[in-house]
Every structure is written in C-alpha cells, then in structure tokens.
Amino acid sequence: MVADANVRMAELDQILERRDRDPGDLLQILREIQELRGYIDPATVTYLASQLGIPRARIEGVAGFYSFLHLQPHGEYRVLFSDNITDRMLGNQQLLEVMCHQLWLQPGKVSEDGLVSIDMTSCTGMCDQGPAMLVNGRAITRLTLQRVQEITHLIRNRTPMADWSADFFRVEDNVRRSGPILDNKLAPGEALRIGLNIGGTAIVEEVKKSGLRGRGGAGFPTGLKWEACRNASGTIKHVVCNADEGEPGTFKDRVLLTRQADMVFEGMTLCAQAIGAQHGYLYLRGEYRYLLEPLQEVLQRRRDSNLLGKSILGQAGFDFDIEIHLGAGAYICGEESALIESLEGERGIPRNRPPFPVTHGYMQQPTAVDNVETFCSAALAIQMGADAFRAIGTEKSSGSKLISVSGDCPRPGIYEYPFGVSVREVLQDCGAVNTRAVQVSGPSGICVAEHEFHRKLGFEDLPTAGAFMVFDDSRDMFEVARNFVQFFAHESCGFCTPCRVGTSMLKQTMNKIADGHGTQHDLREVEHLDHVLQTTSHCGLGRTACNPVLHTLRHFRPAYENRLKSLDFEPGFDLDGALERARQMTGRDDAGAHLNTEEA
C-alpha cells in the first residue's frame, strides 16, 4: 500500500515538475491527472494545493467547472455521447439507451463495479460524421448499432483503448468545396518572410486594408484589433488562437488544424510580429485532444526551421513561441475573456469589459485573441496582398469563409465559399432537398426559414461563425429549439443571475411543453425569460441563449402551439405522479388516491 502511494505521488510530482509547479497551469495539471487517473480525488487536491501554494477551494472550483474533470470516481471508461441536434437526428439517444441497457446502468451514473459511466455531452464537433462520442476523451465517429455493440464488448472485456481498432477513431475531413484557404499550398515561412520584409506596421496596415473581419462570429475588424494591441503600452504581449470550437454544428477549425496547421501558426506568428508579442497560445478544445500530438509535431518542425523560437528567420529580437493549452469541456471558454481566464488556470468566467483583452488580456497584458480561421485568413491576406484578398467576397465581407454543413443533406462536410454565397446555393451544393430551415452560425445564430433562403452569408446579412445545420420537412423545429435550450443551460457558467437561473428555467418550460403540459401561460413565460436574458446577461451566451426560441417562435409558432393544451394554465408537474409515492406507502388505489392533471 505504501509503495502504491509512493508511485502515485511520484506520478503527480512528474506532472507538477513538467509544469514548473505553476498555478497558472492548474487546468493543464488537472487535465493530465484526470487523463492518468480517471478522476481527481480529495487527497490529490489537498496535495496540489500545498505544492502549488494556492487554496484547495480554488482547485476544487476549477475542477468542478469543466465537465471533463471529475472529483469523484467516474468509471474506468467514461463514455460521452455527443448531443447536438444533428447527433439526435442520427439516432444518438437510441444508441445511448442500447448501450446503457447492455451495460446495466443509467445515464449519468457509474456502474456498480466502477467500470463505466455513460452520459451526454455538448456537440463534439463531428456533426458531419455523427453520431459521435468521446471515450476517455478520445473522439469516436460514425456510430452505428453495431459499433456501439462492439464498443460495449471492448469495455466489458476491459480492453485497453490502445488496442481498439484505429477505425473507431478515424476522423474524416470531408472537404467538399475548397477555395483560397483550403487549396493553399503556403510554404512554411512564406507569409512570414513577406511580413519581415514589410515590417510590423505594414502588416497591420495590410490586414486593415484587406478588410479582414474575425471569423469567430462577432466580425470585429482584425487589423484594428492588431493595431490596438500594437499601440497598447507594455513590453510583454500575447497572441492567442481561439480553437475552442464549441458552437454546436461547427467543425471547420478541426479541419483547418488537421490540414492547414502551418497556415494557422503562420498567421499567429505574423500577428506576433505585427503587435510585438513574445508568447503565443493555441487554446484547443478538449474534444480535439487527439489533435494535440500532431499539432505539437508541427510546432516542433517550425521551431527546427527557425519559424518559431529565438530570432525567427534570423531577425534579431523577433522571439516568439507557441504552446498549446487544452480545454476540458466548457463552451463558454470560446468567449475570449473566459478563454483568457481558462488559460490562466481559472474557472472560465467572462470578464467585465472594458478593459478589453487588447490592453488587459492574458496576465493583464495586451493580448490579441483571434479565431483559427482568422489567423489563416490573415496569413492569406499577407501572402496574396490586401487588394487580391479584398477582391474575394463582398464589400463588407472580404475573403472566403469555411462553412460546416451538417444535418439533412447527402454531402455534409466543409465548404469554402467567397462571402456572399446564398443559403440556397449552399443547400444545392450539399444536395439538400425539402429543406424546412437552416440554423446559421449555431444555436446562438439565426434560424432561417424557407422564404429567406435567398439571404446571403456575410456581415451585411447573415453573419456566421460557420455552422450550417440543415433541417428538412420531417423535422420538428420545436425539438431543434429545445435541444439548443438544453445546450445553453448545460453550458451557462453560472456567474450572472439571468443566465444561471434563466437558461435553466427556459429548459424546464421547454420540457414541460414537450411533455404535453404546456399552455399559453408557458409561452408568455418563455417570452419573459427571453427578455430578461437578452437585456441583463453578463455575456453573449446569455444574451443569445433565447435566440433559438425567439426565432423558431417567429417562424414555426404552430410547432409550439400544436403541443399546448387549450387551457390557459396547467401545472408544471404531474399531479397524479406526485401521489405515486404515497400510494405505494399506503397501498391505496381508490379514486381519492388519484388526481387528473387537467381540471375536471
């Protein structure tokens, strides 16, 4: 036992050693312990507190925030089914039920022998090859009944995951239409050399001139951001690449990091040169854990080619390197200030703004945070020149955009278009027929109905981070909205009252309507909640959490009304069901021992 304890302690010390006992690396340390042990026990938390010199409550707080970290045993095999609406449309709920049945356990619970737990998780970014799941953090795609049965068998036999067939873990790129980014054969260092020739100020000017706007959804002009960061006072500056691609239905960053990692890092390094940064971070969502080693290889190759490190390409004083931080299951960390908190090893709570990250970002130092695709586009703009870049797309939306197409169509995958493409063209290209609606830019985006399919993707009309989920006329748009509402309730950080309580209540009300107990009163309550969320929430998550309901109520109100009782009011719980326990205890089943849920 003592020897065992010593081994365990030595393992911890190794992890701590590698991380220099830096409390700023707390999330990375916890993630590594989770990977090693399957959970983080109380004694470990106490030990970490003593070693890192921070309160154990902070460690418990961080571990309790991220959904892939566990403070209690969670099974040797931790199975998480991706629960985006596209996974649901492909039958993930049925597969989960089958697996739970075969392994004799309830969703969310750990089996009695401690072998396995099964639960749902937010979209894992495999919508074009779903239903998908994560087993101990590793992505598995293209689930079928047969695959689930095979996985069940492997788990029951305690087969180490290293011995599972590689085919389970195969992730396709599914590039269906490529353009200047995906076709790009940029040689490592090519754009950087141009940057070194023209200098930092000129890079900023060129990016400004290109009209490039952020690809994460908000569309802030990238050149202005870099300029603000360049002008911000302070000698230490940072470049952060936001690869926390958590918006359900989006998976284009995964493909860019798989196929065009050099272009991403090239863009980051250009940014470093432009703003005068020394440190770069790629914040990779935990769901893309499998990309960590390949990306680290790319970084090492770039260091070996003097494209990272000291005196990059021989330019004295141009010192810049990139490290990769992994997330651990928190959509909110895609919000740039929450991402920075997470990078600092904290709970991912969005900061108050102002001040903005360009002046007070990572470690309160000037920081440029941009999306994966934005960095690719910046590299492209420098490579081809601002004028050529500007010639692509539309006036206010220059360049090309990667669209992640999923849902009801025969050819889901990645489509690169110049900005300005219409919803209808995308639908035609992916082969969608009888389309009822498209959810553009994910749950926080816009639900576009058939009469609006002429609308164009771009900042002038339909701004998008890239998600494009297709729903045909067999789909129930109420269920789509309900899935999205559940997503927001699951991902609310809990900081502000309206979002913490409001998203949860919205979920309950949508469930009540789904269960057939909804009334006009509930629709009014939904509208009240929406108003509170929209006007008082701390960040974009809360402010957009009601969008799915607002948009579907606007376009598909009958999908709600069909479910409502004609009454104006009905209880939010099953009255007769609430008597069940007392019936059991008393053995009664007479008429007085029952209640109609509807008033007689």
Place this chain on the structure above:
Amino acid sequence: MSNTFSLDGAEVPFAPGQTVMQAALTAGHYIPHLCYHPEFKPHGSCKLCTVKINGRTAASCTMPAEAGLEIESDIDELNDLRRRLVQMLFAEGNHFCPSCEKSGNCVLQALGYDLEVHAAGFRHQFPDRPVDASHPDILLDLNRCVLCELCVHASSEVDGKNVFGFSGRGITKHLIVNSESGKLADTDIALTDKAMQVCPVGVILPKRVGFSQPIGQRRYDQRPISAQALDDAPRPSTGASHD
C-alpha cells in the same frame, strides 16, 4: 460639465476611476444592487444594478463612469427586469423568510420589498442544498446562498484566509469551503472575520444568536433599502452634503 453624466435627468459628478454605481451612490442617487459592496471591487454578477447607458443595458456597478453618458435607471422597464431577477433568486434557492435569522436584515428580502415583489412568479426549484453546522460558533446554510461572491472576496482580501470558493457551473454552481472534508469546522474561519459580516442573506451566521432584534426594529423594518443604501454609501469628506 466635463466630469458629469446624466442619471434619470440629474447631473451626477464623478471622480476619475469611479464606476457609474460608485458615482451615483456618492452623489446620493440610489441604484438597486445586491452583489455590489462599497468596500470591494465590483464584479457585477447579480445584474440588479442594470441600467440603460445611451440606450444599451449594462451593469452600473462595473461600468466606468464617463463624461456625457445618458443613463436611465428608475424606469418601469428596468424595475420590471429587476423584479424578475429578484424573483429568479427567490425561486432558485430555498428562502423561508419566517424561519431565517437574517429576516429583516436581509438585502434580498429588502430588495423584494422595495421592488414590490409579491411572489417568486417562477417555479420554485426547491434545490437540495446542505446545511453545515460542524463549526462550534458558525452556521453555514447554503439554502439561502445567492452566489454574490462577497464572502469569497472578504475572506481572501481582508481576512487573508480563503475560506470560501465556488465550484460547479450553471444552475449547479455552489459555494464551497476550503477544507478536504468540505466542512467549515476544518477551516480557520473565526467569528471576527470580515467574511462573517458581508453575506447579504442568511448563509453565514453566528450560532446561538437569532432573532435578537424585535420585529419592527430590524434594519429594513425601519428604512427601505433605497434609503439605507444611501446612508451607507461613502461620502466625500468635504463639500456639500446631499441632503
């Protein structure tokens, strides 16, 4: 004219570095608030102090004051939102005022009174939350926690102890205690700590003290919170009184 903004039509002066809330309170204008405490850095989680600044809603406790801002606060639309936020907080926890020692001195309750909140309006969540009576002198009743974070800041910034923290997220976010057992008895909290004084509701209470003031003489029996908060606000040491 330069260092003033307009609040519901009144000119409010401010000092550099002040937030809208700080400037308003100093100048004798009340904006409803719960998680804001004059002695701590504002963090803006409760959102009761939401105002309209040049037409856009924002939390006034964290918004830096700027010259020329047009701010609306005491208007029906905002008071209606505040009412709903108070209702959400009442529905989220287990708030049984008649059996709470803090009743009459409770900020959440006083806000409810001032905003004429007659009922929670939303479905009560009745969450299952623990009561920690392990400490010989101090009771911790998490049923009433509104997650304002004041005890966390008071304990770390004033007491230098870090007795409290937060774990979980979303609706499961909850206050935790800095000990391996999770019990208050195993922390170094003391009755004299600042953390004992800042809870706006009845979560952190000294034991063996309850209902010590008769009904009618408690803090918010005597004056509504809108008047009390102005009395508590830091005042400029010189210059004209607000009265």
Place this chain on the structure above:
Amino acid sequence: MTEKKKLRIATTSLAGCFGCHMSILDIDERLFPLLDLVEFDRSPLTDIKHCGPCDIGIVEGGICNAENVHVLREFRKNCKILISIGACAVTGGLPAQRNHLDLSSCLTEVYLTEPGLAHGHIPNDPELPLPLDKVHPNHEVVKIDYFIPGCPPSGDAIWKFLTDLIAGKTPELGHGLINYD
C-alpha cells in the same frame, strides 16, 4: 336608490396554520366597513362547505395533498380573482421545508419509527387525503392573480390590499406593509 351589489368573497386554508385567517380578523373594527362592501361565501368564518360563484377567493396555505388540489381548483373555478395569502400559499412556506426529504422517509418516521409508536402503521383510510411527494405554492397548480406575502401578512396589509382591490386599484403594499416574515 339601489344598494350597490356586495362583492362575494370566499376564503380557505390549505396547507397552512390559519394564522393568515387570524390576521384577516386582525383588521379589527374595520371588519364592519368591510362587511358593508362584501359578503362571505365558503369560509371558516361562515362554515359554508362549498364555494359558489365569487368575485374574490382568498387562499391561505400551499398544496401538500390531494384534497388541497381539489379545494384550490374549486376556488379557481368559482372565483374571478384568486389571491394567495401568506408565505405558505405564496412560496410553499414551512410545509415545503420537507421538500428535500423523501416522502416515504417522512411517513416512516411519523408512523413507524418515531419512539413511542407501538404497532404503528401508515394509515390507508380512503377518507384521508393522500400527501403529494412535494409541497407546492398555489401558483404552480392553478393560475393565481394576486399574492399577499407575509407570515402572516399584517391586518393592515390585508386591509390595504383588499381595499385597493375593491376600489379597482392595482394593489400596492409599500414599505412597512410588504413583509415576507
């Protein structure tokens, strides 16, 4: 001159303690001017057993058993305006503090394991209302139009509320009259 038609009021106490009804009586001598304006239907004050059509229903106490549901529905069906009065009606109140306990453990404790119970059994007489697994405030079971908080609300608060309502004004309590305890 015809006499103005009196408003008809019904009152009841569900999972409450009758404290709110005591408080209604606490409006003291103002009961006389009140009785010029209203007459009582079903109420502990009249002993009328079932509610007829009424203008105002006042319900004390929340919902803890099947009978409470039936009575509350009777009130909702017959009363144009339905008021929840007191902490129990408005929030579930003291009875709702059992909500974090499992009902079976409550029944077992009370009827089987409590010291001093010999040959105890859980009553199963159909005459007795069955308890619900959780206690609910009234507005979770039927639509409630107004709420008078307090444990109990003071006679003054009730007076102010009712006279506002009878005068056709949206009732407002204001500082000193609105209380949750």
